[in-house]
Structures are given as C-alpha cells and as structure tokens.
Amino acid sequence: MEDDAMMIFPLAQTIAQPPDAAASTGLFYLFAILAGASALGVVLSRNIVRTAVFLLFTLAGVAGLYFLLDAEFLAAVQLVVYAGGTLVLIIFGVMLTSKSPGIRYEPKIVEVAVAIGVSVVVAAALVMAIVRQFPAEPASIERHPTIAELGQVLLGDYLIPFELISVLLLVVMIGAAYLAKARRRGGK
Amino acid sequence: MPVWMLMLAGAVSPFSMESWWFGALGISPALWMRVIYSLLLIAVVFLPLVSVIAMFSIWWERKVAGHMQSRLGPNRVGPIGILQSIADGLKLILKEDLVPRSADSWLFRLAPYLAFAPVFAAFLALPFGPEFTFEPRLSAGLFWVLAILSVEVMGVILAGWASNNKWSLFGAMREAGQMVSYEIPLGISILVGVMSAGTLNLVELGFIQGGGLHTWLVFQNPFTFLAFFCYFIASLASNKRAPFDLPESESELVAGFHTEYSGLRFSFFFFAEYAAMFIVGGIQAALFLGGWNDPFGLIGYYHQRFIADPSGIDHAGLMVLNVIAAAVFVLKALGIMFVQMWLRWTLPRPRIDQVLYVCIKVLLPMACVILLGAALWQLFVPRRPGLPWVDYSPWRFGDYGRDQALGALVTQVTLALVGVGMFAVLLGWVVYAAISGRNLKRRLTDPAPIPM
Amino acid sequence: MSGLLSQVGLHHYLILAAILFVCGLATMMLKRNAIGILMGVELILNAANVNLVAFNHYRHAAGAAGGIRLDGQVFAIFVIVLAAAEAAVALAIFLSFYNNFTTIDVERATQLKG
Numbered sequence: 201m202e203d204d205a206m207m208i209f210p211l212a213q214t215i216a217q218p219p220d221a222a223a224s225t226g227l228f229y230l231f232a233i234l235a236g237a238s239a240l241g242v243v244l245s246r247n248i249v250r251t252a253v254f255l256l257f258t259l260a261g262v263a264g265l266y267f268l269l270d271a272e273f274l275a276a277v278q279l280v281v282y283a284g285g286t287l288v289l290i291i292f293g294v295m296l297t298s299k300s301p302g303i304r305y306e307p308k309i310v311e312v313a314v315a316i317g318v319s320v321v322v323a324a325a326l327v328m329a330i331v332r333q334f335p336a337e338p339a340s341i342e343r344h345p346t347i348a349e350l351g352q353v354l355l356g357d358y359l360i361p362f363e364l365i366s367v368l369l370l371v372v373m374i375g376a377a378y379l380a381k382a383r384r385r386g387g388k
Numbered sequence: 389m390p391v392w393m394l395m396l397a398g399a400v401s402p403f404s405m406e407s408w409w410f411g412a413l414g415i416s417p418a419l420w421m422r423v424i425y426s427l428l429l430i431a432v433v434f435l436p437l438v439s440v441i442a443m444f445s446i447w448w449e450r451k452v453a454g455h456m457q458s459r460l461g462p463n464r465v466g467p468i469g470i471l472q473s474i475a476d477g478l479k480l481i482l483k484e485d486l487v488p489r490s491a492d493s494w495l496f497r498l499a500p501y502l503a504f505a506p507v508f509a510a511f512l513a514l515p516f517g518p519e520f521t522f523e524p525r526l527s528a529g530l531f532w533v534l535a536i537l538s539v540e541v542m543g544v545i546l547a548g549w550a551s552n553n554k555w556s557l558f559g560a561m562r563e564a565g566q567m568v569s570y571e572i573p574l575g576i577s578i579l580v581g582v583m584s585a586g587t588l589n590l591v592e593l594g595f596i597q598g599g600g601l602h603t604w605l606v607f608q609n610p611f612t613f614l615a616f617f618c619y620f621i622a623s624l625a626s627n628k629r630a631p632f633d634l635p636e637s638e639s640e641l642v643a644g645f646h647t648e649y650s651g652l653r654f655s656f657f658f659f660a661e662y663a664a665m666f667i668v669g670g671i672q673a674a675l676f677l678g679g680w681n682d683p684f685g686l687i688g689y690y691h692q693r694f695i696a697d698p699s700g701i702d703h704a705g706l707m708v709l710n711v712i713a714a715a716v717f718v719l720k721a722l723g724i725m726f727v728q729m730w731l732r733w734t735l736p737r738p739r740i741d742q743v744l745y746v747c748i749k750v751l752l753p754m755a756c757v758i759l760l761g762a763a764l765w766q767l768f769v770p771r772r773p774g775l776p777w778v779d780y781s782p783w784r785f786g787d788y789g790r791d792q793a794l795g796a797l798v799t800q801v802t803l804a805l806v807g808v809g810m811f812a813v814l815l816g817w818v819v820y821a822a823i824s825g826r827n828l829k830r831r832l833t834d835p836a837p838i839p840m
Numbered sequence: 841m842s843g844l845l846s847q848v849g850l851h852h853y854l855i856l857a858a859i860l861f862v863c864g865l866a867t868m869m870l871k872r873n874a875i876g877i878l879m880g881v882e883l884i885l886n887a888a889n890v891n892l893v894a895f896n897h898y899r900h901a902a903g904a905a906g907g908i909r910l911d912g913q914v915f916a917i918f919v920i921v922l923a924a925a926e927a928a929v930a931l932a933i934f935l936s937f938y939n940n941f942t943t944i945d946v947e948r949a950t951q952l953k954g
Binding site: 224225228232235236239240242243248251252255258259262265266268269270271273274277278281282285286289290292293294296297298306307311312314315316318319322323326327330331334345349350353354357358361365368369372373375376379380 | 850859863864878893913914917920
Binding site: 247249250253256260272273275276277278279280283284287288291292295346347348 | 495528531542571
C-alpha cells in the first residue's frame with residue numbers, strides 16, 4: 201500500500217520527507233503566541249462577545265499546534281466541533297441572554313486580587329514542575345500516523361468508550377431539548 | 389483560518405509541484421527559498437485565482453439572473469459586460485467605509501476577514517489536478533475543507549452582532565441556526581461517499597475515480613447517487629444560497645447580516661460567498677463527480693502511463709495533463725455553481741421554520757437512511773477494489789468478473805447511464821432555453837421592444 | 841531554561857498548556873457571566889488536550905506491526921466530544937436560568953427553588 205502510493209505521486213520521496221526543524225520551531229512559536237495571547241484576551245476582555253472571539257483565536261492556535269503534532273484529524277475536529285459548533289452555540293447563548301452588546305458584569309476588587317494571586321502561584325508551580333521534570337527531548341516519531349490508524353484504534357481498542365460516548369451524546373441531545381422545552385412551559 | 393497559515397503550511401511541507409521546480413533547477417531548496425516560493429505561489433496563483441473565480445461568478449450570476457428574467461444583465465463594461473465585476477470592485481474600493489456609531493467597531497472591522505480567510509484557506513486542499521494540489525498529504529483533506537468552511541459562519545454571526553442592528557442580528561441568528569443544523573446532513577452525505585471510497589484525501593479520491601464515468605463515486609451504488617443530491621441540498625443551505633438564503637432575505641431583513649456594511653468590507657462578504665460556492669461545488673466534484681477526471685478516464689490512463697517508469701517521468705506531458713485536469717475540475721465546479729444560480733432565480737423563498745423543518749425532519753432522516761443503506765451495500769455487494777491504482781484499468785470489464793464484482797459493475801453502469809440521461813435532459817433544456825430565448829433578447833434590444 | 845529557545849520539545853507544549861490552563865482558571869474566577877465561565881472551562885479542556893496530544897507525539901508506545909499507539913489522540917477526541925456535550929447542557933441550563941431571573945450573573949443564583 202505504501203509502495204503503491206509512492207508510485208502514484210511521481211516525486212513521493214520529497215513528500216515523505218519530515219518537515220524542516222527551523223520551520224516547525226517558527227510555526228510552533230507562531231501558534232503558541234496566537235493561542236497564549238488570545239487566552240490572555242479571554243481573561244482580560246470584558247465584553248462577552250469579544251471574549252468569544254478571543255476564544256476562537258485560541259482554538260485556532262491550538263488547532264495549528266495539532267497540525268505540528270501530526271494530529272491533523274484532531275485539528276479538523278477542533279475546528280469543526282469547537283469553532284464551528286460549540287462556539288456558535290455559545291454566541292447563540294450570548295445573543296439570547298444579553299439585551300445589548302455592551303452588557304458587562306464587573307468583578308469585585310477582591311476577586312481580581314484573589315484570581316491574580318492564585319493564577320500566578322499555579323502558573324509558577326506548573327512551569328517549574330515542567331522544566332524540572334521534562335528536559336528537552338526530540339520527538340520519537342519517525343513516521344506520521346495516518347487517519348486510518350486512528351480509525352482502527354477508535355473502533356478497535358476503544359470501541360466500548362466510543363459507543364458509550366455516542367449514547368452519552370444521545371442523552372445530552374434529549375436532555376438539552378427537554379430543558380429548552382421546560383423553559384417554554386415555564387414562560388407561559 | 390488566517391491567510392498566513394496557508395503560506396506557512398506551504399513553507400513547511402513542500403508539495404509535489406515545488407519539488408518539480410527545484411528538481412528542474414537541480415538544487416535542494418533551503419528554508420528561505422521555500423518560504424519565498426510559497427509566498428510567490430500565494431501572491432501569483434492563489435490570490436488571483438480566488439479573486440478571478442469570485443469576480444467571474446459574480447458577473448455570471450448577474451448574467452444568468454438577467455437572462456432568466458428576460459433582461460440582458462450587465463452589458464456595458466467590456467464585451468458582454470464581462471468586466472462589470474472589475475468596475476464594481478473599483479466602485480466599492482472608492483466608497484466611504486462606514487462604521488455605525490453604535491456598532492462594536494473592533495468586531496465590526498474584524499468580521500469580514502473572519503468570513504473571507506477560511507474560504508481562502510480551504511483552497512489549500514482542493515485537488516485541481518494529480519500534481520496541482522497545494523497540499524496533497526492532508527490525509528483528512530476533505531474533512532479539513534469542511535472544518536475550515538464551518539469557521540466562516542463565525543464571521544457572519546459577528547458581523548450581525550457587531551452591527552448592533554436588529555435586521556443584522558436576525559440575519560446572523562438565522563445563519564447560525566441554519567448553518568449548525570445543515571452541517572449534519574452535509575457531513576453524513578459526505579460520509580456516504582467517503583465510505584465508498586475508503587479515503588478522506590482529496591488527491592486519492594481523484595485517483596480512485598480515474599477510470600471513466602462508471603468509476604465516479606456518484607455512480608458507485610444507489611446510495612451514493614442519492615447522497616449526491618442530499619449533499620447538494622445541504623450545501624445550498626450551508627452556503628446560504630436560495631432557496632435557503634434566509635440570513636439575507638431582502639424582503640424581511642433589508643440585507644440581513646451585511647446591512648450595515650459598505651465599500652470594501654461589504655465586498656469581502658460578497659467574495660467569501662462566491663468563493664465558498666466554488667469550494668462547495670469543488671468538493672462535490674472531487675468527491676462525487678470524479679474530481680479532475682474526464683468521463684472517459686483518459687486523464688487517469690495517461691497519468692499512469694507518464695509516471696509508469698520512475699526514472700523517466702514525462703514532465704512536459706504531466707504538466708499538460710495537469711493543466712487539462714485543472715480545467716476539467718474547474719468546469720465541473722462551475723457547472724455545479726450554475727445549477728445553484730439556476731435554482732436561486734427559479735425557486736421562491738420558504739420561511740425560516742420551514743427551512744429548519746426541511747433540515748431536521750426531512751433531510752436528516754433521509755441522510756441517515758442513506759448512510760445505513762450505503763453501509764449495508766458496502767457489506768454485501770463485493771466490488772472491484774479501487775486501490776491500489778497501479779495496473780488498474782476499469783475499462784477491462786473482465787476484471788470485474790474475476791473479482792466477483794459483476795453486481796457492482798452492473799449497478800455502476802446502470803447508474804452511469806441514468807446519470808448521463810439526466811444530464812442530457814438537463815443540457816437539452818438549457819440549450820433549448822438559450823435558443824428560444826434568443827428571439828426574446830433581440831426583441832428587447834429593439835428601439836421599440838414591444839409592438840403596440 | 842536555556843533549552844527553551846532551541847528545538848521545540850515536549851516541555852514547550854506543556855508550558856503552553858499550563859498557560860492555557862491558568863488563563864482558563866483565571867477566566868472562571870473573574871467572570872460573573874455564566875457563559876464566560878463556560879468559556880473558561882473550554883480553555884482548561886483545551887489545555888488538557890494539548891497535553892494529551894503532545895505526550896502522544898513525544899512519548900508514545902510502539903503499537904502492533906510497527907504502528908504507533910494513538911491513545912492520546914483518542915482521549916483528546918473524547919474530550920472534545922464531552923466538551924461539546926457539556927456546552928450544550930450548560931447553555932440549556934443558562935437559558936432556563938435566564939428565563940427565571942432575567943440575568944445570567946452567577947452571583948444571583950442564590951435560591952435553591954426557582
């Protein structure tokens with residue numbers, strides 16, 4: 201199968217070549233800065249719709265990182281489920297629950313102080329732990345996993361969780377529909 | 389997805405065209421050369437390609453609309469008005485760029501780019517030819533295009549929200565509801581085709597369908613045939629094309645989500661819509677209608693011949709073949725776009741609840757039944773394997789008998805005949821309309837068009 | 841820390857995930873809008889996903905027939921599915937809450953009986 205693919209693409213040997221180290225470093229920083237800066241935007245932005253837009257950029261940055269980590273299916277899932285589905289749902293919720301785009305809920309000063317304190321402590325602890333625990337090491341993957349392998353794992357080793365999660369989705373669908381219906385009944 | 393991602397993706401992963409150029413020069417490219425090469429490719433090929441496709445289809449739509457309503461359509465700028473879009477573009481660039489005072493100006497400015505950039509990035513994986521694909525290695529290419537197109541809806545929703553105008557907001561909410569619900573039947577009908585092909589890579593999809601009309605996935609089994617139409621309906625809705633153009637229905641919502649937009653920002657939405665039409669048509673062509681292949685399988689046949697000997701690849705022949713393949717692919721996508729336009733100027737617009745009813749209660753169960761049927765067909769009807777492609781000639785019908793795939797062959801040929809018949813009727817209809825419309829046209833251009 | 845600017849390794853991804861996690865935590869603490877809190881949860885889940893996929897890339901076990909174990913990616917897919925389900929239920933609850941209190945400020949949710 202692999203050899204046949206080689207025959208089809210005339211210059212498949214360059215296609216199989218791993219990405220350039222310098223380029224992937226650059227791309228990592230690009231996506232990481234995009235994701236990290238927009239995550240900060242999520243924290244700091246006061247307008248809820250802008251928060252959602254920052255979240256969109258974070259999700260896009262993380263999707264880019266998935267590409268770098270050879271998880272392109274996951275990147276597409278991230279875009280289609282999060283950016284195209286969940287986030288649209290969230291913005292829909294924002295539209296239904298706020299009367300004007302400028303509505304704000306300001307946090308109290310104490311809350312801000314506590315949040316900053318806890319965040320700094322947790323961040324420092326995590327970063328120190330990571331730097332101590334995981335010294336620089338190169339990737340151990342020689343070849344890219346394909347989407348077919350992912351499918352085999354999903355429907356092989358993880359078949360039961362896979363089926364369970366589909367049942368869970370059904371339950372969630374019914375539950376959400378019930379809640380929405382109960383809302384209408386309460387409104388009358 | 390922003391535009392720079394597209395550029396950088398090209399920089400990291402050389403696509404086969406790139407290795408061609410550098411192979412011809414006899415050097416192995418350094419990183420900066422590849423970056424410059426990718427940037428050049430974006431600037432010289434992709435941006436103009438997207439713009440030309442969008443501008444051409446805008447002109448074309450107006451022309452089609454005109455002829456369907458016994459008008460002439462644009463006919464002043466250039467021969468048969470073909471430069472009309474350029475004139476319009478100039479006008480839009482020169483117009484004042486308004487931001488309403490009560491709008492959320494940051495989001496208002498951002499939204500057009502959010503709508504346009506994903507559509508542009510989706511061109512990344514479209515297979516224009518066996519080697520004319522920007523990134524052929526995306527093993528989930530089809531899914532990637534769908535995913536990136538689903539981000540476009542964010543731009544529309546934000547535009548509606550940021551305008552702070554009730555018409556825009558209604559348009560945006562309709563768009564959100566419509567898009568999220570129609571993505572499900574769209575995805576399921578794509579799954580039917582993918583199941584039959586066994587790959588998500590758009591280039592591989594092209595190779596699988598390389599053997600003539602009866603190997604196209606739409607004719608693979610009765611269920612892919614149905615899924616083809618299911619996909620088309622769902623793609624109309626997810627592209628907010630008529631009859632599902634509720635987000636911008638003029639009679640109720642002024643202009644829907646882009647009511648407050650003017651000038652260049654408005655044109656971004658316009659471009660995004662037409663480029664998305666092309667992409668949706670392109671996916672349909674690549675998945676169901678054989679991608680870049682002609683109905684007789686000549687392109688697939690010659691491609692195999694040219695690359696049969698790895699040491700002596702016929703580069704010039706391959707190049708010509710790729711150009712022809714790209715032309716075939718674009719023609720197919722444009723043909724699907726024509727049907728979209730035809731429907732737009734023919735059908736009335738339903739109410740929004742009817743649109744959602746069609747999706748949830750009609751299209752979705754239908755798609756599920758098709759999916760189930762396709763799975764069972766896959767299980768019980770043996771067929772000639774499309775892979776590996778080497779030494780694979782679908783016109784050697786004897787091979788089907790050897791693989792006990794005669795049932796599949798009969799189905800494919802029957803469906804292909806049905807499809808050709810339908811296409812012929814359609815084509816005859818269009819030709820008849822064009823011929824019979826000529827008299828009308830001549831009369832309208834007369835100084836006194838209607839005799840008293 | 842000197843290794844940080846060289847070749848990208850596992851710890852780069854882990855630090856990014858830590859940043860995302862802390863941002864999500866801060867969002868949950870700072871926002872009083874219930875939907876804002878939901879976004880914080882999404883950020884935290886994304887941080888977890890980055891970790892899972894990065895570990896899968898850098899420290900995977902060899903699978904059968906020369907393949908690669910993809911457990912990390914599978915977990916990440918499950919997390920994404922659960923996040924979508926969670927968002928749907930949470931939004932339904934918020935809408936119901938909004939209907940009763942005409943606000944989604946979580947500090948107003950002080951009654952046990954609507």
